[in-house]
Amino acid sequence: MSRIRVDEDILPLSEFRAGVATFVKQIHETRRPMVLTQRGRGVAVLVGVQEYERMQGRLELLEEIYKAEEQLANGEGISHEQAKSRVLGRLA
Numbered sequence: 622m623s624r625i626r627v628d629e630d631i632l633p634l635s636e637f638r639a640g641v642a643t644f645v646k647q648i649h650e651t652r653r654p655m656v657l658t659q660r661g662r663g664v665a666v667l668v669g670v671q672e673y674e675r676m677q678g679r680l681e682l683l684e685e686i687y688k689a690e691e692q693l694a695n696g697e698g699i700s701h702e703q704a705k706s707r708v709l710g711r712l713a
Contacts (some may be wrong), residue, residue, distance in 0.1 A: 622649065623652050623653040624653070625653060625654055625656060626653065629645060629647075629651075629653075630651075630653050630654065630655045631655070631656040631658060631663075632655070632656075632657065632658065633642075633657070633658050633659070634657045634658065634659045634664065634665075637655075637657050644667075646669075648667055648668065648669050649669055651669075652672065654666050654667060654668045654672070656667075657668045675706075684710060
C-alpha cells in the first residue's frame, strides 16, 4: 500500500459525499488509502478492493503464525522430522 499523501488523501466526509465517484476513482488510480474526517477527526479509511483483499490475506497469515507460536509455547508442536514424515506419508 502506498503511503497517504496528507495534501490529497485526507478530506472531510462532507467533501467526500459531494464527489464520491471522483474519490473512488482516485483511490483506484493512486492505490493509496483515503482518510475521511468528521469535525476534524479521522472517522474512516477507504482502500481499494485489491488492497483490502491483500491486507486480509496478510492478517490471516499472521493469525496462523500467532496460533502456531502459541501451540509451540504450550508444547503442542512436533519435531521437523515428525512433520516431514507425516507430509511424505500423505504424499505417498
